[in-house]
Amino acid sequence: MLGIGILKGMAITAKNFFGSFVNKRLLPTLQYPEAGNSVTLFSRNIPFLVYDNDEDPLGTMRCVACKICEKECPPQCIYIVMEKDANGKPAKRPKVFDIDISVCMGCQICVEVCPFESIKMDSTFELSTPDRFEGLLLKREHLLKSNTYFHKIHPDEAQEVDDRLAAKQKKPAPTPSTPAA
Amino acid sequence: MTPINPDQLIVQLTQWALSFLDSYPLVAVLVAILLSTVPLVAVFPICFAITTWLERKGLARIQNRIGPNRTGFLGMLQPIADGIKMLLKEDIVPKTSDRLAHFLAPVVLMVPAFTILSVLPFNRNMIPAAVDTGVILFFALGSVSTLAVFMAGWSSRNKYSLLGGMRAIAQMVSYELPLVLSGVTVIMMTGSLDTTKIVAQQQLSEWIQSSNAGLQCLGQIIGWNVFTPWGFAGFLIFFVASLAEINRCPFDLPEADSEIVAGHLTEYSGFKYALFFMSEYVSAFAINGLSTTLFLGGWSGPNIRPPWSDDPNALLIPGFVWFFAKMFALMLVxxxxxxxLPRLRVDHLMGFAWKFLLPLAIMNIFVGGFYYYAPRWHGIPVVGWPIGFLVMYLSYECIGRLNRGPKTAQRVYHYAS
Structure with missing residues (x-):
């Protein structure tokens, strides 16, 4: 009969209306600040730098300032300056490690290219700041987070990384048998 | 001292207050006018505020959202927040606009919207203006809103506004016909244009005046026009046409935001926009009030006589409670x-009015006439009801099928596989 389609449509909207009072699936809204957030184990947002010892963040950070991530970063939001000791020899750790999160697009390429498992993706999202220049330029101190924290946000991935690092430790890199030609 | 009749309490209070002014007839007239108009102007903006809240919450739930919930309990203060926002906004008038018409348009829209409320009988003896030709007055004043919308569209000097105004004219003039014609059936059956008489005709007075409470209740309901075949069809036609008449979805083409910005409202801001918004809702209330009066028994509803009263017409629940309940129910629909429903296309809109609703409304008049003269058995329309229903159903099906148009062939894609 003519007009049945309209009645069917009205029934569907009525079902949604009344269902939203009883069925959680029909009212998926999360009241954000009061009722927590929707961060899951799969949330990936901006990168952070991993260090191992909670007491000594700067001493045990995994980054060696090799600048691979800086070179690979598509929007070029990473800026690294390697630290040098008193003699001017490179100290294999960054003096400056900045990420401009207003430029970062969260592509995770830095994570994939890092050979030292030192840069990983964070799941934090409350990054707004009243200062749009300095506030959005994260320095080394802001980016450094412990391995414990990494275990907390992405346990499976962190365990995998730990296993990989442990295997590498056990089997030290083979020393070149022949000197470079 | 007459026993208190809850139904007529307000009316009695008004008469008591006016009895002090018996020696000053002119003042008494002025006070009587104020006493019947001020409540209208006070109550309906409140109803408007409640409806905007209901609409926002209801639409949100339909769309699986929560809706406003930050202002007061369940967001109930949202209309006040909206109002404050509207009042604080800058009133921008386009440089090249027709300033006078631009200023007058919201006023011209609002005045008839409130005026037509005055012919609605909210309760027994509670009608702001008891006019013998109430229904005609309602339709005549109600169609002024077409002019106001076109004034707004024309004076803004904006092509979207003008398009919206022209759409509004075409739509409102087209839908005026089925609207009035479906009302004509009721007028024809009642034999009166007086809204109070139309309501009285829908009540079975001998049942209401009987001593049985159940019969008293039923007598207030069973006579509603919507329970007759012509009344049911007329109610549906009237309701659909009234949706178009007040530019509500799915007939909101004059302010179709995805096509012509906001139509005639494009160049309005601040308080003038708020006036437009309010007038739209007040005229929605008015037209729902009229369809309540014409088809849903006006202020009559399941009601009994208070046990302490021996007045056969006394009622326990005031009639305006039922009137507003029905009006709000229609508003919720x-x-x-x-x-x-999604918005109609312009040609579909016009076709629906002229090729579907109008023939159906004319058919409805004939069915109403047949129902009136068909033989009855003990006052029960044993012939008129089933035959009238069948005729209305068949004409609905036939007109629907005739409107279906040629079946288009399955589209063949030549290049895409």
């Missing part, structure tokens, strides 16, 4: 429809 409008919100429900808005949450369901």
């Amino acid at each position: 409008m919100i429900w429809i808005r949450g369901t």
Whole structure:
């Protein structure tokens, strides 16, 4: 009969209306600040730098300032300056490690290219700041987070990384048998 | 001292207050006018505020959202927040606009919207203006809103506004016909244009005046026009046409935001926009009030005589409670429809009015006439009801099928595989 389609449509909207009072699936809204957030184990947002010892963040950070991530970063939001000791020899750790999160697009390429498992993706999202220049330029101190924290946000991935690092430790890199030609 | 009749309490209070002014007839007239108009102007903006809240919450739930919930309990203060926002906004008038018409348009829209409320009988003896030709007055004043919308569209000097105004004219003039013609059936059956008489005709007075409470209740309901075949069809036609008449979804083409910005409202801001918004809702209330009066028994509803009263017409629940309940129920259906149906295309809109609703409304007049003269058995329309229903159903099906148009062939894609 003519007009049945309209009645069917009205029934569907009525079902949604009344269902939203009883069925959680029909009212998926999360009241954000009061009722927590929707961060899951799969949330990936901006990168952070991993260090191992909670007491000594700067001493045990995994980054060696090799600048691979800086070179690979598509929007070029990473800026690294390697630290040098008193003699001017490179100290294999960054003096400056900045990420401009207003430029970062969260592509995770830095994570994939890092050979030292030192840069990983964070799941934090409350990054707004009243200062749009300095506030959005994260320095080394802001980016450094412990391995414990990494275990907390992405346990499976962190365990995998730990296993990989442990295997590498056990089997030290083979020393070149022949000197470079 | 007459026993208190809850139904007529307000009316009695008004008469008591006016009895002090018996020696000053002119003042008494002025006070009587104020006493009947001020409540209208006070109550309906409140109803408007409640409806905007209901609409926002209802639409939100239909769309699986929560809706406003930050202002007061369940967001109930949202209309006040909206109002404050509107009042604080800058009133921008386009440089090249026709300033006078631009200024007058919201006023011209609002005045008739409130005026037509005055012919609605909210309760027994509670009608702001008891006019013998109430229904005609309602339709005549109600069609002024077409002019106001076109004034707004024309004076803004904006092509979207003008398009919206022209759409509004075409739509409102087209839908005026089925609207009035479906009302004509009721006028014809009642034999009166007086809204109070139309309501009285829908009540079975001998049942209401009987001593049985159940019969008293039923007598207030069973006579509603909507329970007759012509009344049911007329109610549906009237309701659909009234949706178009007040530019509600799915007939909101004059302010179709995805096509012509906001139509005639494009160049309005601040308080003038708020006036437009309010007038739209007040005229929605008015037209729902009229369809309540014509088809849903006006202020009559399941009601009994108070046990302490021996007045055969006394009622326990005031009639305006039922009137407003029905009006709000129709308003909720409008919100429900808005949450369901998409907007019509312009040619479909016009075709629907002229090729579907209008023939159906004319057919309805004939069915009404047949129902009136069909033989009855003990006052029960044993012939008129089934045959009238069958004729209305068949004409609905036939007109629907005739409107279906040629079946288009399955589209063949030549290049895409």
